[in-house]
Amino acid sequence: MSLVFYAIAGLTLAGALAAVLLKNTVHCALALTVAFAGLALLFLELDAQFAGFAQILVYIGAVAVLVVFAILLTRGSETPKDGVYSRNWLAGLVIAAGVFAVLGWAVLESARALPHETAAPTVTVLQIGNALMSRYVLPLEIVALLLTAALIGAVIVAMHEKEGQK
Amino acid sequence: MIETADQIFVLLKHWLVGLLPAGWQPVAGVVLSVVAIIAVFPTLFALTVWIERKGLGRMQNRIGPNRVGPLGILQPVADAIKSLIKEDIVPLSADAAVHFLAPLVLVAAVFMGFAVLPMGRNMTLVNMDAGLLFYFAMGASTELAVFMAGWSSRNKYSLLGAMRAVAQMISYEVPLLMSSVAVVMMTGSLSLTKIVAAQNHYTWGLPHWYIFTPWGFAGFVMYAIATTAETNRSPFDLPEGESELVAGYHTEYSGFKFALFFLGEYLAMFSISGLGATLFLGGWSAPFSFLTWVPSWIWFFSKLMLSIFVFIWMRGTLPRLRQDQLMNFAWKFVLPLTLLNLLVAALWRFLGEGWERWVVCSAILLLAYVFMGWEGMRRGHLGPRRYRYAE
Numbered sequence: 001m002s003l004v005f006y007a008i009a010g011l012t013l014a015g016a017l018a019a020v021l022l023k024n025t026v027h028c029a030l031a032l033t034v035a036f037a038g039l040a041l042l043f044l045e046l047d048a049q050f051a052g053f054a055q056i057l058v059y060i061g062a063v064a065v066l067v068v069f070a071i072l073l074t075r076g077s078e079t080p081k082d083g084v085y086s087r088n089w090l091a092g093l094v095i096a097a098g099v100f101a102v103l104g105w106a107v108l109e110s111a112r113a114l115p116h117e118t119a120a121p122t123v124t125v126l127q128i129g130n131a132l133m134s135r136y137v138l139p140l141e142i143v144a145l146l147l148t149a150a151l152i153g154a155v156i157v158a159m160h161e162k163e164g165q166k
Numbered sequence: 167m168i169e170t171a172d173q174i175f176v177l178l179k180h181w182l183v184g185l186l187p188a189g190w191q192p193v194a195g196v197v198l199s200v201v202a203i204i205a206v207f208p209t210l211f212a213l214t215v216w217i218e219r220k221g222l223g224r225m226q227n228r229i230g231p232n233r234v235g236p237l238g239i240l241q242p243v244a245d246a247i248k249s250l251i252k253e254d255i256v257p258l259s260a261d262a263a264v265h266f267l268a269p270l271v272l273v274a275a276v277f278m279g280f281a282v283l284p285m286g287r288n289m290t291l292v293n294m295d296a297g298l299l300f301y302f303a304m305g306a307s308t309e310l311a312v313f314m315a316g317w318s319s320r321n322k323y324s325l326l327g328a329m330r331a332v333a334q335m336i337s338y339e340v341p342l343l344m345s346s347v348a349v350v351m352m353t354g355s356l357s358l359t360k361i362v363a364a365q366n367h368y369t370w371g372l373p374h375w376y377i378f379t380p381w382g383f384a385g386f387v388m389y390a391i392a393t394t395a396e397t398n399r400s401p402f403d404l405p406e407g408e409s410e411l412v413a414g415y416h417t418e419y420s421g422f423k424f425a426l427f428f429l430g431e432y433l434a435m436f437s438i439s440g441l442g443a444t445l446f447l448g449g450w451s452a453p454f455s456f457l458t459w460v461p462s463w464i465w466f467f468s469k470l471m472l473s474i475f476v477f478i479w480m481r482g483t484l485p486r487l488r489q490d491q492l493m494n495f496a497w498k499f500v501l502p503l504t505l506l507n508l509l510v511a512a513l514w515r516f517l518g519e520g521w522e523r524w525v526v527c528s529a530i531l532l533l534a535y536v537f538m539g540w541e542g543m544r545r546g547h548l549g550p551r552r553y554r555y556a557e
Contacts (some may be wrong), residue, residue: 026317033310040299053299061306061339065332068313083513125296125356 002096011036025071033064050125172461175202176288176552183401188325188526194413199291203280211432212242216457218298218478225482252421257320258417268418272311276430278304279437284359286450286463297358298350301441302343305396308434309335312405312415315427327414330489331398331405337496338395340404344504345389348511356439369453376446380527381511382533386446387503390476393438395496397431399477403493431547439473440466499542506534 014033018077022028036059043052086092170177179202183195216231216239223230231238256265284290284298294300309332316328350356353364367374376382395402398414406414416427443449447469450462487495510527516521 008483027261027264030314032312049294049296050299051304053296057299057306060310061303063337065309065313065336068317069329069332072317072325089396113267125299126354 005042008038008041008045012042026068029064029067032067033060036060036064047122049127050123065131168459172287172463174461175286175463176550178311186306196291196331203291204277204288206279207280207433207436210428210436211429212246212473214432214436214474215242215245217475218481221475221478222482225479226475237486246425249422249425254421254423256419257418259320261318261320261449264314267344268311268315268318269423271314272308272430273426273433275304275307275311276433276437279434280440281429282358283437283440284362284444284449285440286461289463290359293359294357296342296356298346298356298361299357300341301344301437304340305434305438308430311430315419316415319415321468323412324415327405327411327417327540330411331415334395334398334402334405334492337493338392338500341496341500341504342392342396343390344501345385345507346445348385348504348507349376351508352381352515358444358449360452362444365448366451368455372493373448373453373455375446375451377446379514380524380531381507381514382446384503384507384510384531386442388500388507389442389446390473391500393442394477395492397435397438397477399435400481401487403481403486404489404492423473435474436470436475439470440461442473443469499538503531503534507531 012035015031015036018031019028019035024033036055039083040052040055040059128149179195179198182198183191186194219241220230220238231241234240234244256262279301281291282294282300290297292300312331312335313328316324316326317329319325349361353361355361355364364374365373372378377386394400398405405411406416411417416424419427443466450466452458452460452462453467510530513530514523514527517526
């Protein structure tokens with residue numbers, strides 16, 4: 001655990017906390033982007049180039065932009081009068097802590113499941129591509145199908161009812 | 167001698183780094199390369215602004231800048247001084263922090279893109295395994311900076327300009343990536359250095375650039391269209407169309423912050439032209455085998471400046487598109503063609519050497535182009551405006 005790790009982890013946590021605590025919705029979205037960037041840096045620090053760049057490309061380039069677009073196109077970025085905190089924030093906190101505990105437990109257990117790994121494996125983008133196109137091609141296709149279905153669904157929801165207009 | 171001229175910057179860097187103690191050398195090497203990039207491209211930017219103003223003047227039958235220095239060549243210097251001493255105005259209702267950060271984020275993200283471009287033989291700052299992915303990741307980050315600028319200004323023109331810019335950049339990023347994926351498929355690598363190396367062969371004195379294949383030519387044309395939209399250049403300059411939106415997302419910026427936006431826009435043009443040259447025009451390789459003695463970096467920058475010239479030429483020639491034309495063109499014409507181009511590239515790969523693949527691939531692309539253009543015109547997706555009047 002180097003100094004770089006702590007710096008990046010601090011940045012990520014600060015971004016995530018700001019995303020929850022800030023009042024202005026657009027500021028929250030931008031803070032969330034900082035958290036995304038921190039995660040990407042963490043991936044890069046672990047030598048996972050593909051995951052890191054994909055994180056930037058997908059989350060900062062697409063998801064964050066989509067979030068701010070959604071904020072601007074729907075309700076406006078004004079702070080609501082009755083506060084920004086949801087009434088059942090306690091339940092949300094409990095659920096989040098539960099998910100975190102399960103994930104943390106799984107990560108810590110994974111060290112016991114793979115006892116013979118000593119050196120960190122070096123994975124190139126080429127290997128990831130080969131694995132995705134050969135061994136994991138079925139999951140990839142299923143994800144693609146799911147995304148296509150979501151896309152068509154979104155288009156149908158947004159489509160004008162031409163017959164109704166006439 | 168030829169070898170020295172080709173590698174002169176690499177040798178210079180090694181000599182300069184060699185002067186330092188051994189412990190500092192890795193850091194010093196990186197810093198030196200970064201400084202070189204930060205020095206060269208803004209200089210090129212100053213030169214390009216002058217070329218653009220002169221060239222546009224020529225196309226519009228006027229003289230262009232001619233007051234500062236011979237032929238107005240020192241005009242960029244005067245402009246730089248002017249932008250430095252102008253007052254930096256932040257609107258009262260603006261979101262000061264985001265307003266301040268937006269130009270910095272933009273310029274930083276654009277500069278990052280240069281890190282992976284091979285600007286000559288052995289002249290890549292970071293030779294990454296996933297160089298192309300890195301480039302596109304950095305390119306995608308600029309969208310957010312544009313949004314930040316438009317939103318934080320609290321000005322209707324800024325916000326409209328930012329919305330247009332982001333919508334346009336997202337729409338054209340898909341064809342941009344898709345047309346590059348064909349190159350990755352053929353090379354089998356995301357590393358830009360390897361992509362250049364794969365094109366750096368000659369048959370009968372002619373190079374194996376990807377643009378000289380049917381899929382490469384189609385890919386290059388679509389890449390060029392997408393880059394023009396991605397850099398908000400005419401005819402896709404709706405985000406800053408001055409007749410509609412004053413100056414778009416940087417309306418409320420003045421002084422040096424405005425200069426940063428201006429710089430970022432041109433740097434994005436340079437880097438994306440450099441990437442286009444790397445992907446389709448053989449990067450730093452020479453156009454004929456008897457010209458390989460010319461230093462590689464001269465070829466890279468010649469190709470880059472040639473694309474810049476075409477950008478300027480288009481700006482002086484074409485009228486601006488309308489928003490619906492822009493979107494229809496991206497989603498109903500360019501995107502299907504890029505998807506088809508992926509299939510054609512795969513066909514090209516598996517049809518083997520020989521003349522058949524030239525005929526098959528060219529025929530598929532030409533037929534698709536003609537048919538889709540015809541169909542789009544018939545259904546009114548493309549082409550002239552159809553007026554609908556209230557009944």
